[in-house]
Amino acid sequence: MIKNTEKHKTHKTWKINHLAVSEKHRGKGIAMSLVKRAEKEIKSKSKTAKIEVSVAETEKQILKFWKKLKYKLEGKLRSHYRHKELVYVLGKEL
Numbered sequence: 001m002i003k004n005t006e007k008h009k010t011h012k013t014w015k016i017n018h019l020a021v022s023e024k025h026r027g028k029g030i031a032m033s034l035v036k037r038a039e040k041e042i043k044s045k046s047k048t049a050k051i052e053v054s055v056a057e058t059e060k061q062i063l064k065f066w067k068k069l070k071y072k073l074e075g076k077l078r079s080h081y082r083h084k085e086l087v088y089v090l091g092k093e094l
Helices: 030-045 060-068
Strands: 002-004 011-016 048-056 072-078 086-093
Touching (some): 048 060
Parallel strands (some): 011 048
Antiparallel strands (some): 072 086
């Protein structure tokens, strides 16, 4: 799910809330294709934009995936999803 979280006309912040690929289809580039398609669509809607994602500390592979796509660590949240769990906030400017 991709959601525009800002109402500015020239710069918008978008958030990717959920991205999932079933286990039997992982490793085929599907998630990467979906993200690149979303980035392209977002670029077409705004002169400047930023995409944010949140990743739980236990999701090491997912964190690696976003970093491979050049999303940068912007912050950390404690007890965001679950009590005492750390969540990383990553972002990418387009």
